Amino acid sequence: MTMRLVAAELVDSRQILPGQWLQSFHAPELASGARAGQFVHVRTGDYSGLVLRRPFSINTADAATGIITLHFRTVGRGTEWMTRVREGEKLDMLGPLGRPFEVDPRSHHLLLIAGGLGMAGVRMLADEAIRDGRSVTVLFGAANAGHVYPSSLLPDEVEYVVATDDGSMGHHGFVTELMADYEAWADQAFACGPHPMLKRLAALAAGRRERMGVAKLGRRGGGKTDATGSAAARRKSFLQVAMEQTMGCAVGACLGCTVIGVDGPLRVCREGPVFAAEEISWEAIQ
Amino acid sequence: MKGRKKVVTAMDALPARSKRSSPPKNRKGAPSPLDRAMGLGGRPRIETGSAAIADLGTAPSPQPTMSEREALDRIDLSVDIAPERGLLLTNPILVASGTFGYGVEYGEVVDVQRIGAICCKGTTLRPRAGNAPPRVTETPGGMLNAIGLQNPGVDAVIDKYGPIWQGWKVPVIVNIAGESIEDYVEVAKRLDGVPGVAGIELNISCPNVGKGGLQFAIDRDAARAVTTAVRRATELPLLVKLSPNVTDVRPIAKAIEEAGADAITAINTLSGLAVSSDRTRAFLGNTYGGLSGPAVKPVALRIVYEVAQVVSIPIVAIGGVTNLDDVLDFLACGAVAVQVGTAIFADPELPVRLGDELRAECLRRGLASYKPLIGTALPKRTGTPSAKGAEYRP
Structure with a gap:
């Protein structure tokens, strides 16, 4: 699947470990095409004052529900900004990017x-x-x-x-x-x-x-x-x-x-x- | 002059213009009453908030009506950034070298043909592996990079991308770098006459390589020598990219103009440093990196403003452009075109959108072309360009 710019709506956000967050986004275009190992490049809001996107591995992707999840640690202003995004808000994501894991068909x-x-x-x-x-x-x-x-x-x-x-x-x-x-x-x-x-x-x-x-x-x-x-x-x-x-x-x-x-x-x-x-x-x- | 075919031969289509679109000439009777009434202070700031994110892929402005669409189409955004040799762009928004690869990388998400021109990654005679990682890091309002001119060498670039560029409507300007004048000359010679190469941007200002790079941009005589040598080697339109890492950029710009450059690009990155999180070493593999992004815009504006007062060749401005206001600021300081760089990483569609927004701005101001916006902030002067600017010290 080719990369594209997607407006991904935050549907759930929770802290699963100290400083570590699991966020779910509704992004059917990403959920249906992504493979394990690929990532998305997430833009923080213009008012964040940050000039670069943040790359995150696609933690899970469910084509049936159109949900992808991202798991990240708050390490700086970008990730802290992300923890303050509210449900229903949309983030600008570029993806899916990169090359996935390749499993040998003979590997059990x-x-x-x-x-x-x-x-x-x-x-x-x-x-x-x-x-x-x-x-x-x-x-x-x-x-x-x-x-x-x-x-x-x-x-x-x-x-x-x-x-x-x-x-x-x-x-x-x-x-x-x-x-x-x-x-x-x-x-x-x-x-x-x-x-x-x-x-x-x-x-x-x-x-x-x-x-x-x-x-x-x-x-x-x-x-x-x-x-x-x-x-x-x-x-x-x-x-x-x-x-x-x-x-x-x-x-x-x-x-x-x-x-x-x-x-x-x-x-x-x-x-x-x-x-x-x-x-x-x-x-x-x- | 050799009887070489011009890369772009639409000069005749351009309105007759003087050697330089110097502000006084352009302003002669040009500003509409609306323009004058608006002034610069009255300009509304462009909103680029979360609303834009909500409708990704659609134009941020409301859909124009039929008549508005026709009026927009009539507005002339074309510009020739190398009037003597011809390098005609359909709009004055370029993408900066190093931020857009060879034009193909962003092809899946951006309509590259709608960009004014593409400046490709810095290209050297021989392949270069670049600097040790890490090579980039974010800084307040900007980023540091120290890529170190990683590229496959000019021959590989020509073989791999030449045929692709040849089929493109958008002109591709090849950014070239070298360790010696001979390197620059050889690269320029190999690019000369290659279909799909519309021009050369001489990168004499890369702060991230040991040999070569900066040494040519910080010394007036070296800048003159390398520009002269490359000028002799090629009839391609020649842009020379200035470094901000100098005490006074004006004598260097003047020397480059005298040496036969068609245009000046200003500016390259500012040399900077970041420290590792454990504070035991510099963060970047190369120790030093080049600062870009909104943080450098005031520096770029100052340099464009200074250079515009001492040279009469076109200036292509670059430095922290993230919205239309930035574009208008650079035009006001004397640039005829603007490059977008770091902002592409966050917003790949920005260069195309800025073209549309500039068109809409012209319509709003009742202008048939964006040219009257050029140089409006420069000190007023009469007659031919004088050396008055040279007396100004920041």
Whole structure:
């Protein structure tokens, strides 16, 4: 679906965690065309005095009701402004933008790994996977129990495993430490969260095929290789990551939101926000 | 002069004009009584509130009646921003280099053919990977960027976008940058005669690259040298983009005019800095960034105002344009056309809408063309342009 400018009406807004909000918007054009991993670029009101739009992952999209949800943390004036928008008001959204997660049709077990607000990046993929009959495990990491994403907001079919930095809930440590228990089970993994977390996951995922003795399917010699960054290449990748970057235009014009890839700069808004882990030059990521 | 075909050959269609649409000449009997009565202070501010958001995709003004529509269509917004070589625009609202990519990126949400002209992303001889991220951040009333001229190189730009631009009604002005005069000359030569390239904007003022960039814009002799060299290399209409990061822009503007530029673009971004949230380093990967957006408008206005008094070539103004009032301000300070930049990120339809709003404003003031709006705020003077402005110090 091509991007468009949409007037999205706020229908519900609530604080689900300290400083974290879940807002529902009636935007049928976005709800029917969006795929997991894509995002919208939201304009704050003219009277906000802010000159840039704010990018948000599409947290969920329901084509039947025309509702999309956004999950965000108040980090500055733009997001604070959004929490004060009242029901019935319309926000100017540009979307859906970016390239989605690519699930291999042969993958039955999907591992979703989210750090904090990274849940918003992978949340919709859980819906899509369950709709398609796949089993989903979500690994979630937060600072403490008070910041753990409520399980009531996840589909019932999902296995939900939590890690907290202070051990106040679930595993005591980083969410990346849970990866070892699940990497054999998972056919593919999809992650969103702070860059150090993604970097660690990429390191853990590297060489997995050999370590696990995963058979290479297809012809001897490997057949044709897909171009790096193509949807086909991403579909074959074990780990896909949704990256964040400060953003200007969100349509690929300003080159502001790049991350460093192995073949040069990659625009998070156009080539991303989802990348195969192999596309990213992790040494350059802090 | 070589017998080269003009890129745009609609000069004859233009009303006869002097070498420059200097304010006194334009004002000679031009302002209608309505215009004079309105003055500048009496202008209503343009409302752009949530009402505009409520009807996205529709014109903000009420639908004009049939006769109004005809009257609007009769208003002449065309302008030639390079009178000697011909670079005719259907309206004076351009999109600024670096904010609109190569014109194709916004194609799904904007009718790009209705824009006056597109200045494409800064293009260099060889491909450039640009600066380390992060590259942009918001600031009060503006933003800082330090892209670092990421681009695939002039040959790739010509191959990939030339054929697309050729089919477009909207002229595309290629913004070029380099590390040396030879680089600039070579890029200009390769663009010369490429179908779909309507002109060149010489970016001698990028604050975000180490070598090249600013060094040509802060020194009068360097600015003259690079402009002269590129002028010799191409017959394409040539705009030169000024930097605000100088003590006095006027001698530089004058040198650029003498070196044969067809027009001056003013201004590029102001050099600035942002600090990381933990305050242990600069936020941007490049440390420094260029400030743009409404925050820089007063600076841009001042520079346009100063330059308009010392040069007689057209001035294309840029700096914080977000609504029609900004456009009218820049015109009043002597610009013949205006570029929209940062505001596009929030409001991609703005450049097209500003053209419509300018047309409506002319109708409201009873003007057949927007030209009488140019230079109305400049100091009154008699006869030929004098160097009087040069005595003024801010």
